[in-house]
Amino acid sequence: MKKYNILFLCTHNSSRSIIGEALASTHLSELFNGYSAGSEPSSEVNPYAKELVNELGYDLSKLRSKNWEEFAVYEAPHMDFIITVCDQAAGEQCPYWPGNPVTAHWGFPDPSKVEGSEDHKRQAFREVMIGLKKRLDILANMPLETLDSLALKEIHSKV
Numbered sequence: 145m146k147k148y149n150i151l152f153l154c155t156h157n158s159s160r161s162i163i164g165e166a167l168a169s170t171h172l173s174e175l176f177n178g179y180s181a182g183s184e185p186s187s188e189v190n191p192y193a194k195e196l197v198n199e200l201g202y203d204l205s206k207l208r209s210k211n212w213e214e215f216a217v218y219e220a221p222h223m224d225f226i227i228t229v230c231d232q233a234a235g236e237q238c239p240y241w242p243g244n245p246v247t248a249h250w251g252f253p254d255p256s257k258v259e260g261s262e263d264h265k266r267q268a269f270r271e272v273m274i275g276l277k278k279r280l281d282i283l284a285n286m287p288l289e290t291l292d293s294l295a296l297k298e299i300h301s302k303v
Contacts, residue, residue: 145175146289147176147177148176149179149221149223149224149225150164150168150224151179151180151245152164152165152168152179152227153180153181153212153227153230154228156182157212159189159272160193160230160276161182161229162197162207162209163193163196165179166196167276167277170202173284176284177221181210182211183211185211187209188209190255192266192269195266216240218242222245223243223245225247227248227250228249229249229272229276250279250299252276255272275303286299
């Protein structure tokens, strides 16, 4: 069974894109290899995102904020799908992606900006995780070998 590489992009690659990487990599369909990166990577992964990723059973040693230039070189893993998960990254000039991957924007509010109690902050991260999981579930049930950018974008509107 072919596995599809998905690169999740968010400016700082510390929360939403990290959660996307872990969700794709641990998806029950076993169809995806998840990756994440950002245009201005943070110095560390957000602790709430790390907590959720740990609950998913994703290998925490793989977590680090990465610059998206790492995936724009010939030697990098070939991406089948590139999904921006923050509005800022969606509006930035992305590098050239080898292999002409299918692209889409699945925007989510930044959970790291949420104020309030620890439980309230954790809930904001969990909501991003739930939203990404729903979209990945839909994606896993589509004809991936023939999917185009328009169909990938429509997943966001179905949830």
